[in-house]
Amino acid sequence: MPLLEVSDLRVNYGAITAVQGIDLFVEKGEIVTLLGANGAGKSSTLSAIVNLVKPSSGKIMFDGQDITWKPTANIVEAGISQAMEGRQIFPRMTTLENLHMGGYISTKEEIEVGIERAYELFPILKERSKQMAGTLSGGEQQMLSIARALINNPKLLLLDEPSLGLAPMIIQDVFNAIVSIRDEFDTSILLVEQNARVALAISSRGYVMEKGKIVIASTAEKLLNDEKVIHAYLGGESKALREELT
Amino acid sequence: MKKLFSKSIKRIIEKWAVNEWKVAFSCLIIALALPIVLNTRYLLSVMTICCVNSILAVSLNMLTGYLGITSLGHAAFYGLGAYTAAILGTRFELNIIVTLPAGMIIAGIAAFLLGLAAIRAPSRHLAIITLGFCEIVKIVELNWFSFTGGANGIHSVPRISLLGWDLSGKYAKYYLALFLLILTISTISLIMHSKIGRAIYSIRDNEIAAESMGVNVFSYKLFVFTFSAMFAGLAGAFYAHHFSYVSPLSFTFEQSIVLLSMVILGGIGSMPGTIIGAIILSLLPELLRDFTTWRQVIYGAIIVILMVARPSGMLGKYNFKHIRQQVKYSKLLTKNENKPLEKMTG
Amino acid sequence: MLFQQLINGLTIGTAYALVTIGFTMIYGVLELTNFAHSSYYMLGAYLCVSFMNLIGLDVLGFLLGTIGAILVCGTISALTDKLALGVIRKRGGAAISALLCTIGIQTVINNAIILGYGSETRQFINVFNLGRFKIGPATVSWMQVIIATVAILIMLLLTFIIRRTKFGAGMRAISQNQRAAQMMGVKVNKIIQWTFFISASVSALSGVLIGMYYRTLEVNMATVVGSKAFAAALLGGIGELPGAVIGGFVIGVLESFVAGYVSSGYRDAIAFAVLIVVLVVRPQGILGKKIHHKV
Numbered sequence: 074m075p076l077l078e079v080s081d082l083r084v085n086y087g088a089i090t091a092v093q094g095i096d097l098f099v100e101k102g103e104i105v106t107l108l109g110a111n112g113a114g115k116s117s118t119l120s121a122i123v124n125l126v127k128p129s130s131g132k133i134m135f136d137g138q139d140i141t142w143k144p145t146a147n148i149v150e151a152g153i154s155q156a157m158e159g160r161q162i163f164p165r166m167t168t169l170e171n172l173h174m175g176g177y178i179s180t181k182e183e184i185e186v187g188i189e190r191a192y193e194l195f196p197i198l199k200e201r202s203k204q205m206a207g208t209l210s211g212g213e214q215q216m217l218s219i220a221r222a223l224i225n226n227p228k229l230l231l232l233d234e235p236s237l238g239l240a241p242m243i244i245q246d247v248f249n250a251i252v253s254i255r256d257e258f259d260t261s262i263l264l265v266e267q268n269a270r271v272a273l274a275i276s277s278r279g280y281v282m283e284k285g286k287i288v289i290a291s292t293a294e295k296l297l298n299d300e301k302v303i304h305a306y307l308g309g310e311s312k313a314l315r316e317e318l319t
Numbered sequence: 320m321k322k323l324f325s326k327s328i329k330r331i332i333e334k335w336a337v338n339e340w341k342v343a344f345s346c347l348i349i350a351l352a353l354p355i356v357l358n359t360r361y362l363l364s365v366m367t368i369c370c371v372n373s374i375l376a377v378s379l380n381m382l383t384g385y386l387g388i389t390s391l392g393h394a395a396f397y398g399l400g401a402y403t404a405a406i407l408g409t410r411f412e413l414n415i416i417v418t419l420p421a422g423m424i425i426a427g428i429a430a431f432l433l434g435l436a437a438i439r440a441p442s443r444h445l446a447i448i449t450l451g452f453c454e455i456v457k458i459v460e461l462n463w464f465s466f467t468g469g470a471n472g473i474h475s476v477p478r479i480s481l482l483g484w485d486l487s488g489k490y491a492k493y494y495l496a497l498f499l500l501i502l503t504i505s506t507i508s509l510i511m512h513s514k515i516g517r518a519i520y521s522i523r524d525n526e527i528a529a530e531s532m533g534v535n536v537f538s539y540k541l542f543v544f545t546f547s548a549m550f551a552g553l554a555g556a557f558y559a560h561h562f563s564y565v566s567p568l569s570f571t572f573e574q575s576i577v578l579l580s581m582v583i584l585g586g587i588g589s590m591p592g593t594i595i596g597a598i599i600l601s602l603l604p605e606l607l608r609d610f611t612t613w614r615q616v617i618y619g620a621i622i623v624i625l626m627v628a629r630p631s632g633m634l635g636k637y638n639f640k641h642i643r644q645q646v647k648y649s650k651l652l653t654k655n656e657n658k659p660l661e662k663m664t665g
Numbered sequence: 666m667l668f669q670q671l672i673n674g675l676t677i678g679t680a681y682a683l684v685t686i687g688f689t690m691i692y693g694v695l696e697l698t699n700f701a702h703s704s705y706y707m708l709g710a711y712l713c714v715s716f717m718n719l720i721g722l723d724v725l726g727f728l729l730g731t732i733g734a735i736l737v738c739g740t741i742s743a744l745t746d747k748l749a750l751g752v753i754r755k756r757g758g759a760a761i762s763a764l765l766c767t768i769g770i771q772t773v774i775n776n777a778i779i780l781g782y783g784s785e786t787r788q789f790i791n792v793f794n795l796g797r798f799k800i801g802p803a804t805v806s807w808m809q810v811i812i813a814t815v816a817i818l819i820m821l822l823l824t825f826i827i828r829r830t831k832f833g834a835g836m837r838a839i840s841q842n843q844r845a846a847q848m849m850g851v852k853v854n855k856i857i858q859w860t861f862f863i864s865a866s867v868s869a870l871s872g873v874l875i876g877m878y879y880r881t882l883e884v885n886m887a888t889v890v891g892s893k894a895f896a897a898a899l900l901g902g903i904g905e906l907p908g909a910v911i912g913g914f915v916i917g918v919l920e921s922f923v924a925g926y927v928s929s930g931y932r933d934a935i936a937f938a939v940l941i942v943v944l945v946v947r948p949q950g951i952l953g954k955k956i957h958h959k960v
């Protein structure tokens with residue numbers, strides 16, 4: 074049984090339908106990428122999994138439990154953590170206090186261990202530990218947001234565009250960190266990324282979303298060679314397009 | 320069942336949005352014809368009060384709904400207008416040709432000076448600044464005995480007359496109030512549909528962006544603050560002649576809250592909503608008259624229930640312009656369902 | 666004379682400070698101006714007297730009555746959030762809708778009190794009767810000392826809760842970023858409801874203390890203190906506990922000086938005028954820090 078299994082998930086915002094009945098799953102120890110254009114419904118999917126946005130229908134199974142429509146706090150306790158889109162840090166708390174908030178449901182000892190690991194992954198955070206999070210640079214905030222999501226040692230980590238706004242060199246660091254999170258802490262990861270090539274390179278599988286639907290579900294390798302994916306998300310010209318142009 | 324209900328409401332709103340002008344015109348006809356049916360002194364007086372409160376609410380909506388500044392002091396300008404008319408009327412025996420504009424001007428000057436000093440403050444401070452101003456005005460009215468009559472107020476403000484005609488009959492007063500309301504609505508609508516209106520909306524939606532696009536935020540805020548106070552002054556001046564009595568207790572901060580409630584209840588930023596809110600909150604105390612003791616409790620409970628049931632006010636969620644565009648678009652779609660896209664656009 | 670005015674001002678200021686603390690707690694967490702807040706101040710005082718009439722007009726009756734009043738007010742306040750304000754929040758209502766809702770709640774409570782107790786002034790018997798003593802030229806009553814002591818203890822307790830406990834961390838997280846707080850596992854609604862409970866309890870307690878100090882209960886005591894608390898909160902820098910305390914003291918002292926030296930009729934007018942000037946000159950309040958938003 075997969076760690077996370079989403080079936081026929083729908084999300085509405087008033088009259089707008091953002092997600093129209095998708096299925097996806099994440100196995101234990103896996104990194105899975107969710108690709109899609111702006112507004113495809115990726116963030117809505119992640120928010121719906123943790124019930125930050127109430128799904129209008131569908132079923133979400135996690136670790137053998139039905140977590141559909143459960144309060145977010147309970148889902149977090151069950152072991153899902155999310156680094157949300159747009160670095161949702163607490164601006165008027167220090168870096169360290171933010172990390173402590175990440176361990177809100179954990180014991181003191183767990184928090185100590187978690188913070189140590191976070192500092193290992195992102196050493197810069199240790200230097201900034203006393204600084205107000207609102208005054209950190211964008212990249213530092215992004216790292217803080219990822220690190221904070223790890224403190225409570227989740228079984229599943231949802232990452233929404235972790236590389237957004239980061240310098241190319243740092244992007245590589247972040248992706249290295251993601252891999253080591255999986256390897257060292259045995260955390261499964263569902264990754265939403267615009268940097269499709271790098272994301273697929275560390276993933277085992279991927280999904281492509283379009284207008285609220287999943288249009289392709291395949292292994293990362295196949296996606297990397299898929300005409301449509303190359304054209305739309307990898308920034309390369311596909312063979313078909315090239316022929317059309319000439 | 321619930322779905323059916325919300326669907327039919329949606330249809331009604333759509334119809335309303337598409338025929339906004341027709342609906343407004345019909346409402347006007349009804350308002351003009353209503354005295355034929357409701358012809359007692361009491362009912363006409365209630366309707367007159369509805370008009371006065373609508374003027375106040377519509378003008379407050381310009382400030383709170385369109386510009387986004389919450390004022391807890393609208394009653395102060397209402398009171399300034401009323402006292403201006405009462406003092407001019409009793410001491411100099413001036414009639415409404417002079418007293419109504421004078422009420423507007425005094426209220427406007429007060430708002431301009433207050434705004435000049437304070438309008439730059441963040442919006443949550445403006446709430447308390449206007450509240451404080453309202454309290455100060457009330458206290459001055461209460462304590463400046465020689466000028467305002469203190470707690471006794473000012474009695475026997477002259478009846479309404481114009482060029483020698485006596486307009487103090489029950490019908491005349493209602494129609495005058497209705498005329499002033501229409502004047503207020505059309506002036507504010509005209510402004511909001513002009514370039515100035517667009518600038519005002521842009522300030523509400525994002526002040527920093529508006530400023531960076533060259534909108535002079537300070538001047539616009541000051542303008543709207545002053546303008547909205549002027550209409551409150553107009554309503555106040557009329558009120559003084561209507562009841563021929565003014566007292567500081569009519570223009571308290573609680574009254575400001577009632578006015579704000581009208582705007583929010585009807586749907587903040589919506590002109591029809593504001594008027595509906597004003598009418599409901601003017602009628603409610605009259606309808607609850609028989610429950611004397613329970614009246615205020617029921618009144619409060621109704622506000623709570625309405626806000627929980629419709630958190631955006633009654634019409635607050637509907638943007639008529641938007642709905643009209645949607646309806647137009649969907650009609651186009653159905654008409655051109657079978658034709659290729661090129662024909663539609665080209 | 667000067668010293669006496671100062672002491673009287675500080676006593677009233679303490680009451681304002683206590684009411685303001687609760688007010689500012691809710692503002693801090695939800696950015697909601699809770700108009701119903703001062704109603705608990707009045708309701709607490711009335712309930713305490715009722716309970717004392719039932720239990721006994723002595724110190725025990727007073728203590729139990731106070732606890733009862735605190736519990737009832739806190740519960741009502743938490744329920745208003747659960748049944749009304751929380752629902753508006755969940756449905757994505759505008760901030761101003763919640764504000765109007767609190768106005769409705771205030772109207773219900775204040776008028777229910779008039780309904781239940783009548784509108785004439787009632788007596789609040791001072792069960793302590795401890796007398797007074799002199800400091801230099803000024804007279805201080807022991808009741809004033811009690812009020813100050815209780816107020817300081819409450820302020821310390823609340824500061825501890827907000828700064829040092831998990832509950833407080835949750836509160837601060839909600840005030841800074843509600844969605845992120847939820848994602849950390851904070852039970853947002855529960856914490857908000859408890860915040861409403863605590864805030865109304867403190868308000869009720871100050872109503873009891875000040876009622877006993879003045880030995881009277883009046884049906885307009887809520888409106889009188891309400892706008893002052895609002896003013897004090899902004900004056901101190903809204904959302905800040907120490908700011909609320911200082912704001913409350915400033916308003917109290919200012920008021921008592923104006924009443925003593927200028928005219929009691931214009932007491933409130935001058936207090937508000939000073940407030941307006943302060944807010945125009947120093948928008949962030951006395952203690953508030955200027956917040957730089959990162960765009």
Ligand SMILES: Nc1ncnc2c1ncn2[C@@H]1O[C@H](COP(=O)(O)OP(=O)(O)OP(=O)(O)O)[C@@H](O)[C@H]1O
Pocket residue numbers: 086089090091109110111112113114115116117118158
């Ligand atoms: N709170 C909201 N209210 C209304 N509509 C929303 C809301 N959030 C998202 N939407 C709409 O839902 C659709 C999907 O949005 P979502 O944020 O899930 O897209 P996304 O795939 O994450 O896009 P991006 O890559 O730009 O982050 C969009 O059309 C968006 O406008």
Ligand SMILES: [Mg+2]
Pocket residue numbers: 115116117158233
């Ligand atoms: Mg997104």
